[in-house]
Amino acid sequence: MSLAPFGTASMEVLPPQSMAETDRAQLRQAVRDLEHRSLATRLSGMLGQQMNRIGKLLPAHWTAVVDSATEKAILAGLNAAIRSLKTGRSQERSLWHKAAATLSGAAGGAFGLASLPIELPFSTLLMLRSIAAIAKAEGEDLSSPETIFACMQVFAFAGEDSDERAKMEERGLSESGYFAVRAVLAKSVSEAARYVVERGLAEETAPVILRFVSQIATRFGVVVSQKLAAQAVPIIGAAGGAAINYAFIDHFQTVARGHFTVRRLERLYGPELVRAEYDAVLRGAVPSFA
Numbered sequence: 001m002s003l004a005p006f007g008t009a010s011m012e013v014l015p016p017q018s019m020a021e022t023d024r025a026q027l028r029q030a031v032r033d034l035e036h037r038s039l040a041t042r043l044s045g046m047l048g049q050q051m052n053r054i055g056k057l058l059p060a061h062w063t064a065v066v067d068s069a070t071e072k073a074i075l076a077g078l079n080a081a082i083r084s085l086k087t088g089r090s091q092e093r094s095l096w097h098k099a100a101a102t103l104s105g106a107a108g109g110a111f112g113l114a115s116l117p118i119e120l121p122f123s124t125l126l127m128l129r130s131i132a133a134i135a136k137a138e139g140e141d142l143s144s145p146e147t148i149f150a151c152m153q154v155f156a157f158a159g160e161d162s163d164e165r166a167k168m169e170e171r172g173l174s175e176s177g178y179f180a181v182r183a184v185l186a187k188s189v190s191e192a193a194r195y196v197v198e199r200g201l202a203e204e205t206a207p208v209i210l211r212f213v214s215q216i217a218t219r220f221g222v223v224v225s226q227k228l229a230a231q232a233v234p235i236i237g238a239a240g241g242a243a244i245n246y247a248f249i250d251h252f253q254t255v256a257r258g259h260f261t262v263r264r265l266e267r268l269y270g271p272e273l274v275r276a277e278y279d280a281v282l283r284g285a286v287p288s289f290a
Helices: 021-035 039-047 051-057 062-087 094-137 145-156 162-170 177-199 207-231 237-269 271-289
Strands: none
Touching: 021 177, 021 237, 021 271, 039 207, 039 237, 062 094, 062 145, 062 207, 094 145, 094 237, 145 177, 145 207, 145 237, 177 207, 177 237, 207 237, 237 271
């Protein structure tokens, strides 16, 4: 199996400066989804509190538990992706995935933080299936290991909140957090995908696999901690846990749509033009998204 370069595919690239207006509109939405979505902001709105205040409710000793559970969930998701998504059969069933995640959140809210080692892998797998369906809808080949790792990347795109973006604007900065994360992950994605092509996932402890899992888990763990902190609010209960999990999976579905929209446009127009257009949208549209 041949491995295409990261973010590319065997599709004819259109000449520069020819992006259709409909594609620009889709790119603008992708920028909004990738740069201005924050789970912390959404949870703060739901609970009527700031996340830094909510975060104090999470016991300190749970940091290690979160880290361990997150890494195991990412590795389990990668295993499932390699073994089942490579068939290429996946349908867009975002509502079903949200419903299942909501029920899972209800159970988590009822049993509290102790349910994390069981609930998180289940939620992660549900999100991964949903992410893969979105990828396929955007023209990705689910039989390609590179696509599978692109799906796993979504867990690393936590998104910035409007306050962080506003501070950047005050300093005259309008940098893409999305492309910064992709740049950090690019080498490990390429190496891990090539390893799977050559050897499969028989050796889960291979350094290239562990490096990728660790990078994703570190970023994903931040968002998991935000979710757990919200669930730690006294008397949150099953209903609150369900609402939090709904927000959790909806957040990553939205980020996935932005991510795979960008990749589809890169295949069509080339990475350079898409990045230039993306940066132009980011510089000009930030105030209207705040």
